[in-house]
Amino acid sequence: MLVSTIDELERFTIVEAASGFEALRLLPREHVDLIITDINMPDINGLELISYVRNNPNYQSIPLFIVSTESGDKDLEKGLALGANEYLVKPFDPLKLQQLICKYLDA
């Protein structure tokens, strides 16, 4: 769902990681301009991913969005504290996501 939403913005290439581990492995290989992560993932959680990205000099300036459900508001707060740029609560409006992406990548 998320991927197809962004797909409409044809200018971007999307690399999808099925898990946190996969994301960690993709980061050095792909040149990533923006990260969108869920909070709940099977191996490491989204907060841990943010912590990794923000504390790694190679990636610390990449814009990062977090996505969670409404019951995860505490987690979202923590995510913002760790340095996430934006958050989205599921179910979210695809238009909102598109706008946010453009805000960070067209500048």
Place this chain on the structure above:
Amino acid sequence: MSVEENIGKAVKDFLAEAEEILDQLSLDLVALSDCADGGECSPDLVNSVFRAAHSLKGLAGMFGFTEIAELGHHLENLLDALRLGRVDLDQSVVSSLFESTELLGILVRNAGEQGAEAVDLSGAMQRINECLAREPKAAKDSPLSRLNLPERVLNSMTEYEEHRLLENVKRGRRIYSIRVSLLLATFDSELMELTEQLKQVGEVISTLPSASGGMDAGIDFEILFGSELGSSELTPLIDREHLSIVRFGEEAAAAAPVEEEFHAPLAVEGAVSAKSMSRTVRVDIGKLDILMNIVGELVLSHSMISEVASRMRRNGLVAPGQELAKAAKGLEKKLSELQKGVMEIRMIPVGQLFEKMSRIVRKISREQGKKVELKLYGADTELDKLIIEDISDPVMHIVRNAIDHGIESPEDRSAGGKDEKGTITLSSFQKGNHVVIQVDDDGCGIDVARVRQKALQLGRIASLDEVTDREALDFIFLPGFSTSDTVSEISGRGVGMDVVRTNIASLSGMIDLENFPGQGTRFTITLPITLAIIKALIITTAGRTYALPITSVLESIIVERKEIRTVERKEVIQLREATLPLLRLSDFFQLSGDAAPPESCYVVVVGVAEKRLGLVVDDLLGQQDIVIKSIGETFAGFKGISGAADLGDQRTILVLDVGSVISEATRGSA
């Protein structure tokens, strides 16, 4: 297919899936209800229930079943709160969960029918909201502060992980930080391995990655881990390079863990609950059988090619013959790899069987008021899945018997100078092409005198000293033979040791029994690793060729004619300490053989279950992989034949059914 039909099919699929989810949900809720009384619940179970409700809600929303989606959403909220520790698990929560699940079931069934009655959901949803409104009993202020966890770890923990950490602390588990440095290229498999090891002895609470200090190609992980083990026990379990363990809140050592009467086999239970994360595919075993058959056919084609190659060389086509032989050799190598690969897919660790046994031991020992410790060895030994399934009942029966008849009551044990707690040991190991499963107990052993008495009563023997101890023990494998005067609930289920023996024999396995009066018994079950492709010993007798499954062959020996004695009109030889009855295969199949018996002959010693027999044959042609094919109904009545096999040179031979040959041969002698 029209659009409407497509939608109709999609809805049908949804309803089928919804029913499946609800079935699983109900099962999980029963388990959840059981642990609501105990107060302790596996986080995996709560998560599984939560995920079920979540997917049901999602699916229903997608297909426009708003009522299902709405109730599902309420259910999910309650489960989420439960998962995060915002609500305590008690019976009122459980009954609310049951109520909603039941209503969901009705809604799903109604969705499949036209004009079903409306269902009132408001009551159920209100009760869920009431549960949600209650504050948890436990004080919110956390003992976490005493642990002095580093901020980087605390800051990146989700609410769920914090709750799990709290639970671990509450249960008096020790909290560790395990730091490990890995290479970016290979970290996931190594970390997965470490996590699996950890899960067997505790709970992995969180995993925080960080850039490796200095190394560009490296990555560090800090794993927060809760366990009952002390540092000195934990360290050797996970010892490896670039790994360090720190225990948090050393001084805040919580209440000593309660010593459990029965030690749960942590290793096995952990392995089972860890399966959800693994990258696995479920495959119908029937498909693997087909693959295995194809491999078998390929093996035969290969034999044919080799045969052609050697014929070419014999007939003067040396160069092309050699080339073909070389190609065939390469093919053989790949084939055996393919065969091994397919075989490995079918293999599962014996631990899955052991885990079942540990539950049974726990249950029965409690029912019987006996103290039993179960020790497991070699749980990672692998066996064909079908064999594991078929062996589970026999092993269970032996284990039940061991507790029921073997292990004495705690009082009797201490009176006899034994440890109050009895021990049952399940061990498994590979031995050549076989896997051995041993069940040992340190109970009172089998009372051979009573077995003799019973045999006399049943008319099996005419006098008490007619049979040796060893032979007397064989009687317990006879149908309807029980020395127990009072049939307890456990042993009175209509399965006896005779069924155990039959089941094992049908797997081409063997069972042996050793008895140590006053000290216990040992059952040794020897099983072939797989049944799909078998190695066979090809033999000839009276000019005919037969295949003997190598799994039933114990050894083959050359016997001089003078070594053969005749006892009660039957031929026997002395083989080490035992007397081995002989059977001339040519007599068995009533084939006319050579008139004058040779000075020496081959004897193939075969065994099924605890029975041994020496088959007298003319020649041994060697071993070969064969695929057994059924010979159909027409020949089903023939004793001693289990099927036919193709030898690869266009010759079809019969495969001996060693079990039925033995029982035919020994009939009347028992």
